[in-house]
Each structure stands twice: as structure tokens, then as C-alpha cells.
Amino acid sequence: MSDKAIFTEKQYLGREFIPLTIRLFLAMFCFAIDFFTDERERSGDLLMVVGFAIIIISIIMGFLLHFRTRVQNKSILLDGLWTTRLVKIDLNSIVKVERGQYSRYLFNNPVYNLHSKGTIRFFTAGKDAIHLTDRDGLVYIIGSQHVNEFLRAIEAEMGK
8 A cells, every 4th residue: 555645636715716816805995095085093003003914914825725635545635623533535435436525605615524414524625626425425525726636546446
């Protein structure tokens, strides 16, 4: 058994388009209100600080790893943030693998190991996901920005 992963993907919290756009519009709104306030009002200075804080937090979140997905040794390994545990999905117990949408909603919160209604969800950004069904009927939904490569890697490992 080789320890080299045939597929690796890292997903970062601050790189999804819609939340990033919302944060930048909030910062622009703070700067615009600051520009139109009178010089004798002190609240304008506070808005300038808040606008810069939003931009700095957005930059930091762009480098904050949410989770890493690896396919190796007939299993899928999902590593999360600092305090999360490693999740290992054995591909020998998987009976069905398919590509699909993560959710029908436009806005989705990032989740790691969320157990809800017979599914376990892993998601950061994008709209596509891999749906894995195991022998017990439990469905794993793993969001990915490289779904085709992820699906090929899973099928290659299951075929070994």
C-alpha cells in the first residue's frame, strides 16, 4: 500500500465568490458613508476602521484552510481545522458514487462533518459535490471544486 495520495484538494474559507463579494460591498459601504459624513462627526473615523477591518479579515480568511480532501489506500481522508478530527471513509463499504449538486440553495454555509437527516456533509465552496452511499444507507456529501478529478480518483481506487 502506497502512502501517496492520488487526489488532494485544499478548500479555504475565504475564497468563495459570494461571501467575498458581500464582505467587499460592506467595506465599500463603510468607506462611502465615511466619505459623506461631516468633519465634525467622529462616527466617520469609526466607519473607516470598520471598513479596513473587514478587508483585513477577508484577506486572512483567504489563507485559512477549512479542510483537505485526500484519496489514498482505498479510502477518503478529510482533515479539518485545528480541533477537528480526521474523518476516514473506507471505499470498500461504498456501494454507489455519483456526481451531483451540493444543495439547491444559492447560499450555503461551510460545514465539516455535519450529520443531518441520514447524511454527512463536508462543504466549503462551489456548487458541485460527490454523493457516496455506503452499505448502511448513509450518504456522504463531499463538496469539491474539482469534482471530475475527485470522481475519477474515487473510481480508480475502488477499481483496484
